[in-house]
Amino acid sequence: MLSKKAKYAINALVYLARHNKGTQPIQISTIAKSENIPRKFLEAILLDLKNAGMLNSKKGKAGGYFLQKSADEINIADVTRLFDGAIALIPCVAHLYYARCEECVDEATCGIRDVFAEVRAESVKMLKTATLAEIVRREQVLKEKQGKPAAEELQS
Secondary structure (H helix, E strand, C coil): CCCHHHHHHHHHHHHHHHCHHHCCCECHHHHHHHHCCCHHHHHHHHHHHHHCCCEEEECCCCCEEEECCCCCCCEHHHHHHHHHCCCCCCHHHCCCCCCCCCCCCCHHHCHHHHHHHHHHHHHHHHHHHCEHHHHHHHHHHHHHHHCCCCHHHHHC
16 A cells, blocks of 8 residues: 555646646645645655655745656656555565565465566556656546546636
């Protein structure tokens, strides 16, 4: 399960991708209010995202945060790893956070490991293709199916 911090990070990133195509600075208070994220918590999250190279910021009255990379380059796998660590459900199949399972006799013949390696591979594949741009696109398709105006139309 995603931590609240990771979920808030994804919500904030999608908000930035959805508004001004992520290139204009948006104030923390605006994001916090729109996405129902506690402001102090969001400040720390945005700083982590900036330090990871996903966001940049501008100081001053017209300042705020904006996407450092394009919405096509930021994927949910990277955000999840940043805040929650390994995507794998067991440590012996994690690539970046590998650890041998204490109870395992032989990794090479462990059927449990084999199943969870497949789960991890599919999860990572799906999360890497889930970019901010893809999420915004999906939102628009879902809104059209529901007969609601797309986010861009709401801003006009």
